[in-house]
Amino acid sequence: MSNRQRNIRIQLRVTEQEKELIEQKMQELGTKNTEAYLRKMAIDGLIIHLDTADVRELVRVLRVTSNSLNQLTKRVHETGSIYGEDIEDLRKSYDRLWGAAEEIMLRLAAI
Known part of the structure; x- marks a missing residue:
């Protein structure tokens, strides 16, 4: 799905500590796309990362x-x-x- 189809914006406020935790979790998963990470977590509530x-x-x-x-x-x-x-x-x-x-x-x- 392209960003053009995603035309509704949801804003989220976090503390500095929460932001650091989110960035740490993203780093553990090897992802850099914050928007995709937060969308996936909001929809599924769970991301499984397998160590290959x-x-x-x-x-x-x-x-x-x-x-x-x-x-x-x-x-x-x-x-x-x-x-x-x-x-x-x-x-x-x-x-x-x-x-x-x-x-x-x-x-x-x-x-």
Whole structure:
């Protein structure tokens, strides 16, 4: 919705301390648009901000595991053989991947 459609203005007076708290909450959420933040809070009363650091770590582990699998597959096609150590490394990567996924799901379930 554009600002042109939002033609009704609502003014809000706050103390300096309240203003600082609002700015602190906005900073925690990573937003700089005060109008959008206040509108969202007034309408929904709740903003959920998810820390995606765990998801980024999961993606990193997934990328490492995928790369290992691709390298292993290429080597098997080239040489026709596979080493137990390679399979063990891949298994450990998958264990880390599933462990990270489980941890994320437990944290999300607790929200």
